[in-house]
Amino acid sequence: MNKILIVDDEPNNRILLQEILEDFEECGTRLLYAADGAEALDIIQKEKPDIVFLDIMLPEIGGFEVCHTIKHKPGMEKVFIVILTANSQEADKRKAAELKADMYITKPFKAKVIVDVVNEVLGTAIGK
């Protein structure tokens, strides 16, 4: 079963992604949610999701730290991490690249961009 983890401390953003990805959910993909970095790390290690949509500004443990931890953990480095943030500064994009995040998308985002990323990573053709 494919799994997608949505990590955002803002409930509206989690709901929005859930709505965008509901066609995937109906086709068997499991959507998981975390509201902070510690919860995200816990879920990633237990569930090994295929894709993580990861906000940067999270309470306690930030998104960059989550990304760094996962990408340096043996066996976890293939988790596809999409940084999904309202930070559009080049410095943040460079940092994400240095931490080996697979993609950087800025908010507000287009639903199609999210759907296309998921289709590409999971090898599906949902919503097309």
Next chain:
Amino acid sequence: MKRFNMLEKIINMINGWIYKKVNRGNTKNSFENRVSQHLLFNSLNSVISLCRKDPDAAADLVGEISTYLQRSLEDKAVLIPLAEELEHAISYINIQKARFPDRLKIEQDIDVNLQCLLPAFTLQPIIDNAIRHGVLKRNNGGTVSISIKKLPDFVRFSVKDDGEGMDAGQQALLFKSCHSRNSLYKINNVLKKVGFKGLHVESRRTVGTLIAFEIPVDN
């Protein structure tokens, strides 16, 4: 998917309006100084989300974002009426409350009949600091208490949070321009430049932060 198309058009219209505003006189630098892009873009995402589950709340949020942008981008005198600064701060607070309804509590003790002049862009950035660097750093969030009180010789503004707080080292860096909390550095300088006392800061790690300033009554 289709239902998101209209929302995205609305968001693009708002973005277009912002860029027109920037090109009409506000330099990119002043735009970035006055408007938190992080807040703006996250709020627009919230609007998209709320449009479906709670259209009335979405409409309210668009109204608050509009007020916040108008107040942020309009040309202001050095000193502005309290009511004007307060409107800017309240629109900002309402945006943040819409984004974090379960983690952000705001308490207000404000004498609404008070009249005084204060430097523009002072109150809202202090509240922003309390919210972003204080309560939202914690999983469970917290409370920001805003007080504006008339005392015999001056009006006292205070913003207190029960969030992350700062240790002595962080406080020592607070009024350095290179520090991430540099909006406080700027406010401190502006207050002093117009002849008022600077910011008063009290903070304890894991307990919270109080930031206060005073404006003479007869200004």
